[in-house]
Amino acid sequence: MLTDIFDEDMTLRSDRLILRRLAKGDRDDLYEIFSDREVMRYYDVLPFDDIAQAEEMLDRFIGGYSDRSMMRWGIEYNGKMVGTCGFFGFKEDCKKAEMGYELNSSFQRMGIMSEALGMILGFIFDKTDINRVEAYIEPENTASLATAEKLGFVREGTLRQYECCRGGIIDITVWGMLRSDRQKH
Numbered sequence: 155m156l157t158d159i160f161d162e163d164m165t166l167r168s169d170r171l172i173l174r175r176l177a178k179g180d181r182d183d184l185y186e187i188f189s190d191r192e193v194m195r196y197y198d199v200l201p202f203d204d205i206a207q208a209e210e211m212l213d214r215f216i217g218g219y220s221d222r223s224m225m226r227w228g229i230e231y232n233g234k235m236v237g238t239c240g241f242f243g244f245k246e247d248c249k250k251a252e253m254g255y256e257l258n259s260s261f262q263r264m265g266i267m268s269e270a271l272g273m274i275l276g277f278i279f280d281k282t283d284i285n286r287v288e289a290y291i292e293p294e295n296t297a298s299l300a301t302a303e304k305l306g307f308v309r310e311g312t313l314r315q316y317e318c319c320r321g322g323i324i325d326i327t328v329w330g331m332l333r334s335d336r337q338k339h
């Protein structure tokens with residue numbers, strides 16, 4: 155089953171990154187990320203201006219491990235939690251999940267997120283029978299589009315005027331990675 159991943163030890167390591175469970179102690183690093191206007195530019199929520207919002211978000215991430223709705227990793231680089239990434243929207247019947255991610259702007263363009271996403275994709279494709287991972291990305295979010303493309307996601311199309319966001323209605327591009335795409339990449 156897809157949600158069997160919640161029974162696995164989710165800690166993943168590379169030469170420079172540790173991907174691990176988020177914990178209450180990550181509050182300040184999480185606030186640094188989610189209060190940054192640049193990071194939040196393409197999000198449907200305003201940048202945080204109260205540390206309590208970071209606490210609530212952490213509670214949601216941590217709650218996702220126990221109710222098996224969301225698996226979010228903290229990305230640790232040189233002892234600092236610089237970003238998060240993970241899966242949510244698990245659909246057991248059609249073997250798919252959605253992927254989300256964000257990185258502290260001081261650590262962007264160093265290859266950190268493509269490395270971290272490569273690690274968690276390896277984890278989910280190896281440990282479960284998932285067939286499809288998808289990502290929904292705004293057409294202007296160049297960094298995220300380039301990241302999805304670099305990982306081998308396929309741009310499948312544009313959902314026109316799909317989402318109510320920041321006071322307007324916006325298009326969203328859909329990206330998918332199938333198990334068979336991954337074997338080819």
Ligand SMILES: CC(C)(COP(=O)(O)OP(=O)(O)OC[C@H]1O[C@@H](n2cnc3c(N)ncnc32)[C@H](O)[C@@H]1OP(=O)(O)O)[C@@H](O)C(=O)NCCC(=O)NCCS
Pocket residue numbers: 192193194196255256257258261262263264265266267268269290291292295296297298300301304
């Ligand atoms: C998207 C994001 C996570 C990318 O993280 P990152 O660690 O900087 O990305 P990487 O360094 O691994 O780069 C991956 C690819 O994207 C490209 N890229 C990254 N930022 C870019 C930018 N601002 N403009 C153009 N290309 C960019 C890189 O050049 C690289 O491609 P290449 O190796 O072929 O040159 C980061 O920009 C971010 O946190 N953005 C705000 C939050 C967000 O939008 N999350 C996604 C919501 S859908």
